Amino acid sequence: MIIRADLHIHTALSPCAEVEMLPPLIVERALEQRLDLIAITDHNSSANVQAVMDAARDTGLKVWAGMEFQTREEVHTLCLFDTVRQLRALQAVLELALPHLPNNPAKLGEQFIVDAQGDFLAREERLLLVSAGTALESLIREVNALGGMAIPAHIDRAENGLIPLLGFVPPDLPVPALEISRHISASEARARFHIPAHYALTRASDAHWLDAIGNAITELDFTGTRSVANVACALREGRYALRTT
Template sequence: VTVIPGMELCTSEEVHVVCLFDGLKNAESFSDYVLSTVPPVKNRPEIFGDQLIMDAEDGIIGTQELLLTTASGISADNVVKTVGEYGGFCYPAHIDRSSYSIISNLGMITPEMNFTAVEMTENADRDEYEAKHPIIKNMPVYVSSDAHYLENMREASHTLEAEENSIKAILNAMKNSR
């Protein structure tokens, strides 16, 4: 199993974008940048739950005080460029969902956004989305359950051909697959 460091970013328009990085240091640097752009709203654990900081052995080493469900200061128009500056690759998450998706919130994906892939949930009608949004016809579509807990993740049903089992090769295959 190869673990790819990443996050699901909430843009300033409240669009969720999957951001994957070529290494942990770049992911952490991007995370620090994102935190510098979010409003200084404190988390209320009794409402939103604890936001725990874990170590490599799953031990709790702290809590994140800022509320992480707020939108960042990174726009959908700039997210591809910004993530790329940190060695990352990104694509709009769950575009078929009725909330926090680029389609539900902005109504479209424009060429100027520079996205080269999208994510849909497993029950989405890809043909319907391609008919309404022709820009995605030539993009890879990643299928995801948007699971937030390990027990909700499904068995793999799709494959991705990469030159080798490394983060760099997998991200390269994701960027260039059709």
């Protein structure tokens, strides 16, 4: 069975995302795009994940609890879980490593915490788009220990991509996959960056506005529940394809 997955979507909580990235609208757009699985991945925060899960209830769309974490090296890394509980446990572990700098909404963008209807609950006062003190390998260890899956994001991108920052992909990262941007094909990425064959390559929209949702996805072939474990297995076994529209 083919599962259409977009595993990198921001909400209005991310300062760089549009205010239209509200739970009911994200779900509506994901369904229009015939997606089966999405992950909500705001920068360094889990605060809007439950709202999107609630908005997707009874729609057939599966929502994962995720976060795009910025490591000490400034590498953006997707941390993906089946449940909000696991994600919150990660947030608790990382809390001490996050700097407490105030956001400047006028310059950097608003950070809205909202409910399942998209109504305003609070402003996140702390700037989210910053590096934490946690090193990449430590983060991945924590994610794996909590039963999640880590995927370094847009590794080829100049801003916060693993390749520009770290020069090459470490050969032994305990992750099933690396995300590449829509600007490069999988074969090009493998050849240019000498990516070891044991890493799968995924693609996602990294949507910051509604129209972007689903414009770059990974199709996964597996049966059973749309769980992190099943997706990780499909990635490891090469049962996937990248799609861009």
